[in-house]
Amino acid sequence: xxxxxxxxxxxxxxxxxxxxxxxxxxxxxxxxxxxxxxxxxxxxxxxxxxxxxxxxxxxxxxxxxxxxxxxxxxxxxxxxxxxxxxxxxxxxxxxxxxxxxxxxxxxxxxxxxxxxxxxxxxxxxxxxxxxxxxxxxxxxxxxxxxxxxxxxxxxxxxxxxxxxxxxxxxxxxxxxxxxxxxxxxxxxxxxxxxxxxxxxxxxxxxxxxxxxxxxxxxxxxxxxxxxxxxxxxxxxxxxxxxxxxxxxxxxxxxxxxxxxxxxxxxxxxxxxxxxxxxxxxxxxxxxxxxxxxxxxxxxxxxxxxxxx
Amino acid sequence: xxxxxxxxxxxxxxxxxxxxxxxxxxxxxxxxxxxxxxxxxxxxxxxxxxxxxxxxxxxxxxxxxxxxxxxxxxxxxxxxxxxxxxxxxxxxxxxxxxxxxxxxxxxxxxxxxxxxxxxxxxxxxxxxxxxxxxxxxxxxxxxxxxxxxxxxxxxxxxxxxxxxxxxxxxxxxxxxxxxxxxxxxxxxxxxxxxxxxxxxxxxxxxxxxxxxxxxxxxxxxxxxxxxxxxxxxxxxxxxxxxxxxxxxxxxxxxxxxxxxxxxxxxxxxxxxxxxxxxxxxxxxxxxxxxxxxxxxxxxxxxxxxxxx
Numbered sequence: 001x002x003x004x005x006x007x008x009x010x011x012x013x014x015x016x017x018x019x020x021x022x023x024x025x026x027x028x029x030x031x032x033x034x035x036x037x038x039x040x041x042x043x044x045x046x047x048x049x050x051x052x053x054x055x056x057x058x059x060x061x062x063x064x065x066x067x068x069x070x071x072x073x074x075x076x077x078x079x080x081x082x083x084x085x086x087x088x089x090x091x092x093x094x095x096x097x098x099x100x101x102x103x104x105x106x107x108x109x110x111x112x113x114x115x116x117x118x119x120x121x122x123x124x125x126x127x128x129x130x131x132x133x134x135x136x137x138x139x140x141x142x143x144x145x146x147x148x149x150x151x152x153x154x155x156x157x158x159x160x161x162x163x164x165x166x167x168x169x170x171x172x173x174x175x176x177x178x179x180x181x182x183x184x185x186x187x188x189x190x191x192x193x194x195x196x197x198x199x200x201x202x203x204x205x206x207x208x209x210x211x212x213x214x215x216x217x218x219x220x221x222x223x224x225x226x227x228x229x230x231x232x233x234x235x236x237x238x239x240x241x242x243x244x245x246x247x248x249x250x251x252x253x254x255x256x257x258x259x260x261x262x263x264x265x266x267x268x269x270x271x272x273x274x275x276x277x278x279x280x281x282x283x284x285x286x287x288x289x290x291x292x293x294x295x296x297x298x299x300x301x302x303x304x305x306x307x308x
Numbered sequence: 309x310x311x312x313x314x315x316x317x318x319x320x321x322x323x324x325x326x327x328x329x330x331x332x333x334x335x336x337x338x339x340x341x342x343x344x345x346x347x348x349x350x351x352x353x354x355x356x357x358x359x360x361x362x363x364x365x366x367x368x369x370x371x372x373x374x375x376x377x378x379x380x381x382x383x384x385x386x387x388x389x390x391x392x393x394x395x396x397x398x399x400x401x402x403x404x405x406x407x408x409x410x411x412x413x414x415x416x417x418x419x420x421x422x423x424x425x426x427x428x429x430x431x432x433x434x435x436x437x438x439x440x441x442x443x444x445x446x447x448x449x450x451x452x453x454x455x456x457x458x459x460x461x462x463x464x465x466x467x468x469x470x471x472x473x474x475x476x477x478x479x480x481x482x483x484x485x486x487x488x489x490x491x492x493x494x495x496x497x498x499x500x501x502x503x504x505x506x507x508x509x510x511x512x513x514x515x516x517x518x519x520x521x522x523x524x525x526x527x528x529x530x531x532x533x534x535x536x537x538x539x540x541x542x543x544x545x546x547x548x549x550x551x552x553x554x555x556x557x558x559x560x561x562x563x564x565x566x567x568x569x570x571x572x573x574x575x576x577x578x579x580x581x582x583x584x585x586x587x588x589x590x591x592x593x594x595x596x597x598x599x600x601x602x603x604x605x606x607x608x609x610x611x612x613x614x615x616x
Contacts, residue, residue: 021420024433041434073416073423077431079440080388080395087388107449108381108413109479109546112329115381123385125332126349132387141415143451144477145484169452171417176453180498182488187495190488238417 001136001162002204002212002234005099006259008066014301015259017101017236018061018293019266020089021071022050026271028285047081050074054089057270058096060290061297067099069236069264090134100136101236101262105166107141107148114151120163121155137162139214139236142191149198156202156210163211165198167191167226170216170239188222192229199233208234208260215253217245217263224252227260235261240300241268247303258308265300272296309444309470310512310520310542313407314567316374322609323567325409325544326369326601327574328397329379330358334579336593355389358382362397365578366404368598369605375407377544377572398442408444409544413474415449415456422459428471429463445470447522447544450499457506464510464518471519473506475499475534478524478547496530500537507541516542516568523561525553525571532560535568543569548608549576555611566616573608580604 009015027049035052039045058068068089075086090100106116119138122129140152140163155161168178168188178188192213199209215226217239227235235253239245240263253261273279273292280286317323335357343360347353366376376397383394398408414424427446430437448460448471463469476486476496486496500521507517523534525547535543543561547553548571561569581587581600588594 041436043431043433043438043440046431046433071416071420071423073414073420077423077426078433079431079438080391082431083391084388105416105449106381106413107415108379109477109482112379112381115379115385118385123351123354123387123390125351125354125386128349130351130387132351141413141449141451143449143474143485144479145481145486147479147481166451169417171452171455173453173455174417176502177451177495177499178453180490180495182490182495187485187488187490191485194484 001099001160002208002210003206005066005162005234005262006206006208008099009259009262012064012066013305014065015262015304016065016297016300017067017069017262017264018057018065018269018297019069019071019103019264020054020057020270021074021266022053022270023074025282026274027053027282028289029283030286043078043081046078047075047085050082050085051088054085055092056287056290057293058093058098060294061269062096062098064294064297064301065098067101067262068093069101069103071103071266087132087134094134100134101164102133102135102138105139105141107144109144110147110151113144113148117151117155120152120161121159137164137212139164139166141166142194146194146198153198153202153211161210164214164236165191165195165211167195167213168215168219168222170218170243170245174216188226189229192226195233196230203232208232212236214238217249218243220249220252223250227253227255237261237263241265247307250304250307254308263304269293269296269300309407309468310516310518311514313374313445313470313542313570314514314516316407317567317570320372320374321613322373323570323612324373324605324608325375325377325570325572326365326373326577326605327377327379327411327572328362328365328578329382329574330361330578331382333590334582335361335590336597337591338594351386351389354386355383355393358390358393359396362393363400364595364598365601366401366406368602369577370404370406372602372605372609373406375409375570376401377409377411379411379574395440395442402442408442409472410441410443410446413447413449415452417452418455418459421452421456425459425463428460428469429467445472445520447472447474449474450502454502454506461506461510461519469518472522472544473499473503473519475503475521476523476527476530478526478551478553482524496534497537500534503541504538511540516540520544522546525557526551528557528560531558535561535563545569545571549573555615558612558615562616571612577601577604577608
C-alpha cells in the first residue's frame with residue numbers, strides 16, 4: 001500500500017491528505033436540517049450529517065489528492081451511528097480511488113493489539129476474512145514497545161497494508177514526554193530508532209517501509225532531524241494549517257526526490273468555507289460549500305510544491 | 309465514581325475486576341451453534357455470541373465483584389456488530405450494579421481527545437447529552453502529554469467519572485520505552501509524576517483521585533515503587549493470572565488500609581472452564597461453564613485477601 005500511496009502522490013503531484021474530521025459546528029445548516037427532519041436530534045442524524053458532509057467534500061476534491069485521513073474519534077463520539085459514518089466514508093473514498101488512512105492511534109499489549117490489527121487485517125470468522133473497517137493504513141501508538149507493534153506487522157506484510165507509528169506529535173504539550181532526554185537524546189529519537197528497526201521487517205518495493213511515522217509539522221527542527229534519522233520511513237505529517245504548520249516549514253521533511261511525506265490538513269480544508277469570504281456562513285451556505293474545500297486543496301498543493 | 313468503586317470493593321471484600329475480553333475460541337459450542345443458526349457465519353453472529361457469553365458470566369459472578377473491564381479491542385475487531393455487543397455488555401453490567409471500566413486506551417491531541425472524552429462525558433446534540441458508551445471509567449494513553457489528558461478531566465470533575473492512565477504496562481516488552489532512563493529515572497516514573505500532577509485536579513472524597521494509573525502486576529518491584537510515589541492514585545492492575553501475576557506479588561501495591569488497587573483477570577476468569585477439570589471443553593460444555601468463572605473469582609478473591 002505504501003507503493004500505491006507513493007504512486008498516487010506522483011500521479012496527483014500532491015503530497016497532501018485531507019483529514020475528514022467533521023464536527024457538528026462545521027456542518028452547513030442545509031445538511032443539518034435535512035437529517036434532523038428525517039432522524040430527529042439523534043446520533044443517527046449526526047452520523048448521516050457527517051457522511052453527507054464528507055461525501056460532498058470527497059466529490060469536490062478526489063481528483064486532486066492521493067488520500068484521505070478520517071479521524072475516528074470524531075465519529076466514535078457519536079457511538080455506533082458515528083462509527084457507521086466513519087466506515088461508509090472510508091468505503092466511499094476507496095470507491096473514488098483514494099487511499100484511506102484511518103487515524104485511530106490504537107495501541108495495547110500483544111493479544112489486544114492483535115485484535116486491533118483487524119482494522120487493516122480483517123476479522124477471521126470460520127475461515128472467511130471480513131474487511132469491516134475499510135482502512136489501508138492506520139496510526140498506532142508506540143507506548144507498549146514491540147509487543148504492541150508486532151501484531152500490526154503481519155497485515156502489513158501479508159495483506160500489503162501499512163501503519164504510521166506516533167513519533168513526534170503536533171500538539172504543543174507533546175514535549176512533556178516525547179522530548180525528555182533518554183541517554184542524552186529526546187525520547188522521540190529513541191522511538192524513531194525503534195520505528196527504523198520495526199520498519200526494516202516490512203519494506204515496500206519503492207525504498208520506503210510499510211511502517212511509517214507520524215511527525216508533526218509544528219516542530220520543523222525535529223522534523224529535519226527525524227528525516228535524516230529515518231531515511232526509509234515515510235512520514236504522515238499532521239499540524240499543517242489550522243494548527244500553524246506551513247509549507248515552508250517542511251522543506252527538510254522531503255527526501256531528495258521531493259517525496260517521503262504526506263501532509264494532513266483537516267479543518268483548513270473541510271471547514272474552508274467558513275474562512276473564505278466568497279462563501280456564506282454555515283447557516284446560509286448551500287452545496288457549493290465544498291467548492292471552498294477544493295480551493296483550499298489547490299492552495300495547499302501549491303504551498304507544498306513551493307517547499308519541495 | 310472512584311468513591312463508588314471503593315465502596316463496592318469494601319462491600320464485596322474483593323479488589324478484583326473481571327476482564328470481559330471474549331475471543332472466538334473461548335465461546336462454548338452451544339452458544340456458537342445457536343448464534344450461527346440464526347445469523348450465519350457473520351460479525352453479527354459473533355457479536356451475539358460475545359454478549360450471550362458475557363451475560364452468562366456476569367450473572368454468575370455479579371454478587372462477588374465490584375466491577376468489570378471489557379477490553380474494547382476484542383469487540384472492535386468485529387466492527388459495528390462487535391461494538392454493539394461491547395455497549396450492551398457495559399449496559400447489562402451496570403444494570404447488575406457493577407462499575408464499568410472501559411479498557412479503550414485512547415489518546416490523542418487536544419481537540420481529538422475532547423471527542424474521545426465522550427466515552428465518559430457523553431455526546432452533546434442540540435443541548436441533549438447522550439451516554440452512548442455506558443462506561444464509568446476508561447483507560448487513557450499518556451504519550452501526548454497534558455493536551456491529551458485535560459479533555460478527560462472535565463467529565464471526571466463534572467460528571468463524576470474516572471480515568472486510568474497507562475504508567476507501567478504488564479507486557480514483557482513494556483520496558484522498551486517505559487523503562488528508559490530520563491534524568492536518571494525510568495520514563496514510567498516521569499509519567500507517574502505527571503499523573504500525580506493531573507490527578508490533584510480531580511480528587512474524590514475518599515483520599516483517592518478520579519485519575520488513576522495502570523500499573524502491571526508483572527513488575528512487582530516497580531509496583532511498590534509506584535505505590536510510594538503516587539499515594540493518592542488508585543491503581544488498575546492488569547497482568548494477574550494468565551499473564552503470570554500472583555496475589556503474593558501485589559503485597560506492596562495495597563495501601564495501609566488494604567485498598568488502593570483493583571486487580572484485573574480476564575482469561576483466567578472468563579475462560580476458566582477450559583482449565584478446570586470438572587468442566588467439559590468448549591465443544592461439550594453447557595451453560596454451567598459460567599460456574600467455573602464463579603469458582604475462579606472466589607479463588608482470586610482469596611489469593612488477593614491473603615496478600616493484603
